[in-house]
Amino acid sequence: MKAVFITGHGGNEVVRVGERPRPLRGRGEVLVRMVAATLNRVDLYMRDSGAGITHGLPHIMGLDGAGIVEETDPDETLLEPGQRVVLHPGIGCARCEFCQRGEGVLCTSIKYLGEHRDGTLAEYVCLPARNVFPMPASLDFAQAAALGVNHLTAWRMLFTKAQIKPWETVLIFGIGGGVSLAALQLARLAGNRVIVTSRDAAKLERALAMGATYAINGTKQDIAKQVMALTGGRGVDVVIENVGQAVWSSALKSLVRGGRIVTCGATSGDQPAADLRRIFIRQLQIFGSTLGDLDEFQNLLAFTERTGLRPVISSSYPMDEVHAALNELEAARQFGKIAITIGEP
Known part of the structure; x- marks a missing residue:
């Protein structure tokens, strides 16, 4: 073959x-x-x-x-x-x-x-x-194939680990990549407000056209400060990220007290400063996640049929x-x- x-x-x-x-x-x-x-x-x-x-x-x-x-x-x-x-x-x-x-x-x-x-x-x-x-x-077959890694990974991050609620705000780093874009689609279909980041203005524009509430250009704006401005100084409920070291500090600083961050990758490095004081004082929750179980995949497929996800x-x-x-x-x-x-x- x-x-x-x-x-x-x-x-x-x-x-x-x-x-x-x-x-x-x-x-x-x-x-x-x-x-x-x-x-x-x-x-x-x-x-x-x-x-x-x-x-x-x-x-x-x-x-x-x-x-x-x-x-x-x-x-x-x-x-x-x-x-x-x-x-x-x-x-x-x-x-x-x-x-x-x-x-x-x-x-x-x-x-x-x-x-x-x-x-x-x-x-x-x-x-x-x-x-x-x-x-x-x-x-089609290509769209279906895409569900098996990126959308399944995003599904577990959002619904199993973070257990997002429809009224919550989600911050997604690196929009345009497979998992990040899948997370945007799933979160929007679940009713969430979504803030996305990228260093590519064209990708941010496309994300906004797909339903992102706000877009932050990481090369021109301080992400954490912009998140606080967009949320009235509160911060977001959930952060979805797979970039790692380069954005870790911004991710932690963008969270509301008691907020959750879910990570599934470390493309920019896996040894960021932990910022433990911020984590315990603000009682932040950090989840690691990879792929998803067979029952989660079944739930994702049913969700796809029900919502028209593509x-x-x-x-x-x-x-x-x-x-x-x-x-x-x-x-x-x-x-x-x-x-x-x-x-x-």
Whole structure:
């Protein structure tokens, strides 16, 4: 089968498009013929080094994806060949204490597509049936694929960790990136006021057009001071961020007393000043979050059907042009997701 895979670590010179063995389906698994996937920052990390993530070489890239069921067990009752499906990329053991209590995302031996095992940038993917979900009928394959990482991550951050209420104000850093844009969409559909930040004026304008209440340009304005001005000196209830060190101080200073900050990344560094005095005096709450559980994904898919949510696709490339797609992601030029088309619907 045709696939995008890395043969080592470095730059795009280690990313190849070529033939890899088609996966063999085991008992309890589903073979999916892939139609579309989207890129995530971890694809760059796996290309560059993959340090700390156990994987072999060559290794097929890609975390999320959507496609069509090719094969299932004869006694499978929820999925059938020809069905349009979207994938949850985190494969837990189903046996550890965390899986047993329904928190598979905390599984002690979780394996992610595109990281620990071959990923979605391939004509076929094989994974447990519990990780395969019917695709929302309102979405195309690229939009559905986008739900599997960014929107699921934002869903857990907003609704499971922060437990946002409709009357609250949310501050989202780095609008234009996948998780941040997903958080904007979800928060607005939930009825929240949303303040967004970016260093790109064009991205801020697009965010305002999508329903952001206010936009702050981080290169021209002091974010925390502007937040306080916009909220009458109160601060926001919730901060959603995946930038890390470069914005951490502004994030903490932007929170109301008792406010919550949820972080899922550290692209600018992971060792910010903790500012412990502010945290305990103002009784701030800090949550770490990654991806989301299978039941959260099911809830997200139902929410998508109910509200008409449509993930934003910034651009689309065929598999043969994956180098150009990775370059766009690395340069952070996108507004939304970068899709890779794999096969025909």
